[in-house]
Amino acid sequence: xRRLVRDNxxxxxxxxxxxxxxxxxxxxGTAAYNEDQVAEGGAPVTWLxxxxxxxxxxxxxxNWQSEYLQFFLYILITVWLIxxxxxxxxxxxxxxxxxxxxxxxxxxxxxxxxxxAAAGGWRRTLFSHSLGLAMGLIFLLSWLAQxxxxxxxxxxxxxxxxxxxxxxxxxxxxxxxxxxxxxxxQSEFLxxxxxxxxxxxxxxxxxxQSKKVGDPHSAxxxxx
Amino acid sequence: MVxxxxxxxxxxxxxxxxxxxxxxxxxxxxxAGQGQGGPACGLLAPKAARxxxxxxxxxxxxxxxxxxxxxxxxxxxxxxxxxDGDTLFLHRFPEGWRIRAAGxxxxxGRPYECEVEA
Numbered sequence: 001x002r003r004l005v006r007d008n009x010x011x012x013x014x015x016x017x018x019x020x021x022x023x024x025x026x027x028x029g030t031a032a033y034n035e036d037q038v039a040e041g042g043a044p045v046t047w048l049x050x051x052x053x054x055x056x057x058x059x060x061x062x063n064w065q066s067e068y069l070q071f072f073l074y075i076l077i078t079v080w081l082i083x084x085x086x087x088x089x090x091x092x093x094x095x096x097x098x099x100x101x102x103x104x105x106x107x108x109x110x111x112x113x114x115x116x117a118a119a120g121g122w123r124r125t126l127f128s129h130s131l132g133l134a135m136g137l138i139f140l141l142s143w144l145a146q147x148x149x150x151x152x153x154x155x156x157x158x159x160x161x162x163x164x165x166x167x168x169x170x171x172x173x174x175x176x177x178x179x180x181x182x183x184x185x186q187s188e189f190l191x192x193x194x195x196x197x198x199x200x201x202x203x204x205x206x207x208x209q210s211k212k213v214g215d216p217h218s219a220x221x222x223x224x
Numbered sequence: 225m226v227x228x229x230x231x232x233x234x235x236x237x238x239x240x241x242x243x244x245x246x247x248x249x250x251x252x253x254x255x256a257g258q259g260q261g262g263p264a265c266g267l268l269a270p271k272a273a274r275x276x277x278x279x280x281x282x283x284x285x286x287x288x289x290x291x292x293x294x295x296x297x298x299x300x301x302x303x304x305x306x307x308d309g310d311t312l313f314l315h316r317f318p319e320g321w322r323i324r325a326a327g328x329x330x331x332x333g334r335p336y337e338c339e340v341e342a
Contacts, residue, residue: 041271042301043318054300152299159302162313162325162335 054152066184
């Protein structure tokens with residue numbers, strides 16, 4: 001049991017942080033929502049009513065989509081683009097999908113390789129891109145969820161202002177939808193660019209996301 | 225999965241909520257049209273009722289009449305009922321749906337202009 005926990009500590013730690021943060025967001029969100037409700041002469045809602053509301057759903061989904069987009073693009077773009085000195089980049093000359101031997105697929109698969117890496121045809125193709133596809137799919141679903149939940153929250157606000165509701169098509173073309181979307185995207189892209197550049201010159205001893213402390217700044221694709 | 229659930233919840237809520245919204249709107253217009261200021265004012269949101277100096281007298285004098293319902297939209301705690309020649313806006317209170325605005329005319333690109341408004 002202790003070994004199981006230790007072997008999965010990284011995932012468990014972040015899942016726990018996720019659940020605690022989501023719970024905290026739901027409590028703080030309920031309080032903030034009720035402040036507005038009372039100020040406008042409405043009745044406060046319960047925690048359960050808030051967490052099943054479109055307001056909470058759109059706040060959650062808009063952050064999810066941008067995080068998954070960030071990882072999806074990082075996974076995909078680092079196949080083709082390199083950054084000299086970055087511990088998370090491939091070396092110059094390694095850009096692209098690489099050979100079957102380098103990727104250990106087909107006849108180059110080892111005894112411990114996943115079955116679909118050794119297989120041919122669509123199974124190998126699908127498995128070869130399964131991480132990017134999964135991240136991309138979760139991004140699209142989260143973005144769609146943001147649009148559906150956002151529409152409900154947006155049209156409720158419009159009706160409260162004595163304006164006509166806009167419908168899904170109108171919402172995904174609205175300034176509100178793109179403001180919510182792009183304000184999340186810009187922060188994700190900045191964070192990735194910062195990480196790529198800062199990791200060239202700065203170190204975090206012991207972290208696999210960093211180069212070894214004594215590695216030269218020009219060293220690429222090493223971790224410590 | 226999340227999207228399907230959200231879509232079903234949204235559609236389901238909107239559909240199930242339409243009947244009480246229409247019922248409140250029809251009772252309000254019927255009372256106002258028949259000169260029954262008390263019942264009509266009782267169906268107004270408190271802020272809308274307070275916007276009229278003498279609610280029971282004024283609410284029956286703005287020309288509100290029952291009419292055929294053409295379209296109902298419910299989003300969360302807000303609703304809009306479009307009728308022949310009139311549009312009503314409602315808000316859901318703990319005691320039920322109440323009229324926030326009545327006798328409303330659309331203005332392109334701007335909020336509706338209403339005879340009675342919270």
